[in-house]
Amino acid sequence: MTVRSGHGLPPRPPPGPPALTQLRLPAFRAHRGTVLPLGPVTFFTGPSGSGKSSAVQAYEALALLGAGAAVGSAFPDPAGCVPEGAAADAQGRRGFRIGCTADGPAGPVRLDLAVQAEPEPRIVSERLTDADGRVLLATAPHDPRRRTVRAEWLTAGPAPGAREARVTRESLPDDLLGTALLPLRVAGRTDGQRRVLAAAEQVVLALRSVFPCEPRPDRMRAPVEPGDGRLRRGCENLAEVLHRTRADCARRHARLAAAARAGCAGPVRDVGVERLADGRVRAVLDRGAGASRRGTPLERLGDGELRYLALALVLLTGPRVLAVDQAVEVPGALQTLTVLADGFDRDLDARQARELAGLAALICAEGHMRLVGTAGEAVAGAVRGREGVTVVDLGP
Template sequence: MNRDATRPAGPAHLRPDAPGSERPPVPRPTVEELRLTSFKSYRRAVLPLAPLTVLYGPAGVGKSNALDALAVLSRLALGEEITDSLDGLPDRTGPLAVPVRGGLAGCVPHGRDAIILGCTVRSPHGRIRLDIVIRTDGPVRIARETLTLDGRTLVDTGEQDVRNHRVNVCWHNDTRQGDIRAPFPSGTMITAQLPLRVAGSSAGECLVLAAAEDLLTALREVFPLHPVPALMRDWARADPQARLRGNAANISAVIDRLSNECPRRYGQLLRVVQSAAPHPLLGLAVAERESEGVRRVLAVFDEGVLGRTGADQASDGMLRHLAFAAVLLTGAGVLDLDVAAEVPWAHRQLTVLAEDLGAGLSVEQTASLLRLARDMAERGQLRVAAALQEPAAAREALGAGDLRSGGAVVVECRRDPGSGFTVLRPEAARVPAQGGRGEGAGGGDGAAEAARSVGERSVGEPVAEGAGSAVDGDAVDLEG
């Protein structure tokens, strides 16, 4: 039995909700800000990320693009070639088995030849900032990448050797010889290469390695979830180690695994599904059949006197609700992720990207999922970024208290009529702050402060932030 797969976020003495707990929770690296300087429909935009972040707006405004940006950084953090990371590796399992939406070409804004992204990770060592420029004119390559810790530059890139696919990298070293310089392959994220290239022979190099590990750990624990009911209706091959794919096609195999491996979580999942069902639901079971020696399973809703409805007959909405609830209630061990296994699980933080959370669901059903996400986030089990078309469910599920404490950020997405770029407007800016604007004011995290500051811009202006550190040295024209 794999107890790590479905265990809570930590032992009782490490969980903030544990009664009588005197020790603080283990700090975990978490992404608290995403910078979309030049990516798909975004230009110089900043998205603050709270334990629960909800983006809303009509179809086509760019909500999914923001989730894709974080998924792209997560893929690059795995250390594969940029093209393979974004276009997918069909012969692989895990997150790279399928391309990111649109592939590499779809991530580059129209008429441009570069992707410019960045993020800020809060870690035990401080705030780590990554900014990265990927050029697509000629060989796909890292044209600029910087890594800073609390404002101190730890890693920076310099001259490029495009013909030989190399870029000069300089990293912090506090010995007499000064910072160290060496050529790195330019087809892979530089930060992902650091653990294999930096010796750690000085305090300065150890700091570089610690910051890189924290950043990579936070990014690798990102799981994009977009359930596809048409695929979820198929019988799945039974697997005691089944891991849910991003399209939830093997949901029946995962339900079968949970029922055998973790009855407590399985019972919680049943109660959540029962609360969303519009009719009495007695149970959640698994039908079995065997074909040519292969055991296959299918999730079944037990509706009592109404009979048993298999996943092959269930509504799109109920299947999507089942997939989202299963992910929120279980850990990274049952998800198709390439986790940072070398890092203790108590120091890792799962981030779920919930695409089109309310599709096929009523406002109340969607609100119940958001409340579940909020509860799981408050217990330190995961963080969630969800996309919705209408804000009603978020406003019903999240009161002013959640926004005021920094536990949630609700962000409006729309297109600027003049430029066509996506504009982000955090609603948390409309909620009065509880105390000062410094870090930790009112007991929340940095996302609340970021939401307040970016929300003060004019409504028609894209939310922007100083992302120039990754741009200035690469002559990428954002104004043309």
């Protein structure tokens, strides 16, 4: 594995909105001992079968766990996550390991998980560690017949004359992330409890604000009914969201129109929306003077142009417009949205890929959006060397 960026490995950022700075895959699918640095913009490159997509899938699974999803929902195919050739123990159990580091005001905090995939999915071990290497939370199974784990978290420093710190012991469900449960169970009365809370909240906040984006051109062409104006994962309601964003922010819409001019064939003056007689809306490209007054409906565009426009819209909008689970109790300025884009450059030509990668670098440099995606060498080459961009080559 080779890591390239504008300044080597991503430096530790100053305290700011929590964000993941490292993804660890010690034993997950095809990965063995893989450590992936994450920057404001991160692209995984490499040949087919090198583990690019599985890295993005691991990130999304952690995000789901951080949002409170059960382990079976976060890993729909847990057996498929077990490294090939991993043997079962005497009880028929097999599993995998995964982890991450979240940086922010509490410093770099590590989260490491061991997940049993067979015979049923469960989190058999969880460890939360702070920047000083102190274990803040540790869990382990204590009775295989019960769907709980034994959890210990830091309560206070060692008592006078004692060597070990004082901890709280309690049983937690083995299908949920213990770190996500701590804010509801720790009072925060002692320094140790406050340390645990700060670390747990930082990890959960870094994980929760994630938008997996998989534009589906085959579903984006048909007119849509007006709805809540929040873009869905497959971007099939692109026209509805354009109808909202065009009125919400003229500056961002102007940037989207500029992106469309750079990435779509033929002249483009604007990206507009038509309301049809039946109340549905459809998106159109305004071709300007001399073109059809109705413009070119997006349904006539190719897959590459549709994916390009969808990803540009995602980058130029925000969590209020995306169907993302945000922590509503935390001000938006203290959160960072991470867009996951497996196949970032799928169906794009070289020009579109360069334009979109450059737009991602500009947007993410502003500090409130991050991008983690998989891409080919054309994208990696377009942004390699730019500050804040990390290119991780998963090839041999």
